Amino acid sequence: MMRTNEAETQIAAAPPLHMIDIIRKKRDGGALDEREIRFVSDGAASGSIPQEQLAAWLMAAWIRGFSLDETRALTLAMRDSGEKFSPARLGKTAVDKHSSGGVGDKTSFLVAPLAAACGVAVPMISGRALGHTGGTLDKLESIPGYRTALSLDEFEAVLRKCGASIVSQTPALVPADRVLYALRDRTGTVENPSLICASILSKKLAAGLDALVLDVKTGSGAFLRDVQQAEFLAALMVATAEMAGTRTVALLTDMGQPLGRAAGNWIELVESIELLRGKRPAESEDLRELSLILAGWMIYLGGQADTPESGYERAETALMNGSGLRVFLGMVEAQGGGVSVFDDAEKFHKPGATEVVNARESGFVTEMDTTALGWAVQRLGAGREKAGEPVDPHAGILFHARRGAQVERGQPLATLYATTPAQLAEPRAILERAINISKAPPDAVALVSRIFTRDSAEKYLQNAIR
Numbered sequence: 394m395m396r397t398n399e400a401e402t403q404i405a406a407a408p409p410l411h412m413i414d415i416i417r418k419k420r421d422g423g424a425l426d427e428r429e430i431r432f433v434s435d436g437a438a439s440g441s442i443p444q445e446q447l448a449a450w451l452m453a454a455w456i457r458g459f460s461l462d463e464t465r466a467l468t469l470a471m472r473d474s475g476e477k478f479s480p481a482r483l484g485k486t487a488v489d490k491h492s493s494g495g496v497g498d499k500t501s502f503l504v505a506p507l508a509a510a511c512g513v514a515v516p517m518i519s520g521r522a523l524g525h526t527g528g529t530l531d532k533l534e535s536i537p538g539y540r541t542a543l544s545l546d547e548f549e550a551v552l553r554k555c556g557a558s559i560v561s562q563t564p565a566l567v568p569a570d571r572v573l574y575a576l577r578d579r580t581g582t583v584e585n586p587s588l589i590c591a592s593i594l595s596k597k598l599a600a601g602l603d604a605l606v607l608d609v610k611t612g613s614g615a616f617l618r619d620v621q622q623a624e625f626l627a628a629l630m631v632a633t634a635e636m637a638g639t640r641t642v643a644l645l646t647d648m649g650q651p652l653g654r655a656a657g658n659w660i661e662l663v664e665s666i667e668l669l670r671g672k673r674p675a676e677s678e679d680l681r682e683l684s685l686i687l688a689g690w691m692i693y694l695g696g697q698a699d700t701p702e703s704g705y706e707r708a709e710t711a712l713m714n715g716s717g718l719r720v721f722l723g724m725v726e727a728q729g730g731g732v733s734v735f736d737d738a739e740k741f742h743k744p745g746a747t748e749v750v751n752a753r754e755s756g757f758v759t760e761m762d763t764t765a766l767g768w769a770v771q772r773l774g775a776g777r778e779k780a781g782e783p784v785d786p787h788a789g790i791l792f793h794a795r796r797g798a799q800v801e802r803g804q805p806l807a808t809l810y811a812t813t814p815a816q817l818a819e820p821r822a823i824l825e826r827a828i829n830i831s832k833a834p835p836d837a838v839a840l841v842s843r844i845f846t847r848d849s850a851e852k853y854l855q856n857a858i859r
C-alpha cells in the first residue's frame with residue numbers, strides 16, 4: 394500500500410492540466426480521467442475556465458459521449474463543486490423528484506407539497522428553462538417576490554417550517570451545474586445522456602437526499618425521444634445515484650404531448666393550483682394522475698406508506714383535503730412570494746398579445762410534435778435566447794384539444810399568449826405544423842411505461858454496453 398507522503402509526492406508530481414489539452418482529447422474520442430473531469434467542473438464553478446472553452450468541451454462531449462466511469466466522475470465532481478445540504482438535521486426522510494425535462498411539465502408544484510403534507514422532507518434544487526423545455530424556477534419566479542436563490546440556512550428554515558422548499562443552484566450550491574446548465578441551453582448541447590445525468594444528479598446528491606424518484610420522459614417532447622435512449626438514461630441515472638448512496642427509482646413516462654393543458658410560466662402555476670384546490674378538469678387529468686403516481690413513490694420511499702400504491706392514496710387524500718395546497722402556499726410565502734396573486738389568477742394574467750389558433754380540418758388530434766410546441770412556447774417569450782435574460786411570466790400556450798380529441802374545422806385548438814404581437818407569427822406557424830389531425834383516432838399511450846430500480850438498471854446497463 395502507498396504511504397501518505399508517497400501519495401502526496403505523486404500528486405505533487407502530476408503534470409499541470411490545460412483546458413486546451415482536455416478539449417482536444419475529448420474531441421479526438423479519448424477517455425478523460427477523474428482528475429481531468431474535476432479540473433473542468435471546478436474551473437466551470439470558479440470561472441477560471443473561459444466560457445468559449447467550456448462550450449467547445451461540451452460540444453466535444455456531446456458528440457463523442459462519455460463512458461460510465463466518466464459519467465460517474467462528472468456527476469460526483471459537479472456535486473462537490475459547492476456546498477452541500479445535510480437534511481439529517483430535519484429529523485425526516487428527505488426525498489425528491491426530478492424530471493428529465495418536458496413541455497407543460499409542472500408536477501413539481503404538486504408532488505413537493507403533497508409528499509411534504511404526508512411527512513416527507515422535500516429539499517428540491519431545480520433548474521430554469523432548458524432547450525425547448527420550461528424551467529421550474531422561471532415558473533415560480535412569475536409569483537411576485539418569490540426568491541429561488543436561498544442560502545443553505547434559509548433553505549433549512551423553509552424546510553423546517555413547510556416540509557418543502559424549491560430553490561436554484563447558486564454560486565455556492567452546485568455552481569458547476571449553474572454554469573454548465575446555462576451554457577448547454579445556448580450551445581445545443583442538452584440532449585446527451587451523460588450530461589443530463591450529471592446535471593440532474595449533481596443537484597440531487599448535493600441536496601443530501603435519502604431517496605429520489607426520477608421521471609424520465611420519452612416521446613416527441615423528450616430530450617431523448619426514442620424509447621431505448623430514454624431507457625438508457627433512466628438506467629444510467631438510477632445506477633449512478635445508487636452508487637453514490639441514494640435509493641433511486643426511475644419511471645419512464647409519456648411526453649408525446651404536453652403534460653396537462655398549460656405550457657408557459659404563470660399559466661402552469663394556475664393549472665397546478667387548480668388541482669391543489671381539489672378541482673379536476675378533464676384536460677389536466679394526465680397531470681393529476683402522473684403527479685399522484687410520482688408523489689406515491691416519494692411517500693413510499695420516504696417511509697410514510699407501505700407500497701407506492703398506498704403512497705398514491707395518501708397523496709390523493711392530501712390533494713383533496715387541501716393539506717397539499719396549504720404546504721404550497723406556505724412555501725411560497727416563506728420564500729418571499731405574495732400568495733394573493735392566486736386569489737384571482739385570471740386578473741394577474743396580463744399577456745402582451747393573445748391569439749386563438751383554430752383547427753384547419755375536422756378529425757382526431759392524433760400526434761403532436763411536442764418539441765416543436767416547446768420551442769413555440771419559448772419563442773412566445775417564456776424562454777430566453779441569451780443567458781440571464783428575463784422571461785415573460787405571462788407568455789405560453791393553453792391547449793384546448795389534447796391527443797385523441799375529436800375536433801371540428803374552426804374549433805379552437807390552442808390560445809397563444811405572447812409578450813408582443815410581433816412574437817405571435819412564428820409560434821402560430823410552428824403550432825399549425827406540430828398538431829396532426831387525422832380521420833382515425835390514435836392508439837392509447839400508457840402514461841408510465843416502465844419502472845427501473847437498482848437491480849433492473851444495473852442489468853439493463855450490463856446488456857446495453859456489452
Ligand code: URA
Pocket residue numbers: 492493494519520523583588589590592593
Ligand atoms: N434537468 C436538469 O436539471 N438537467 C438536464 O440536463 C435536464 C433536465
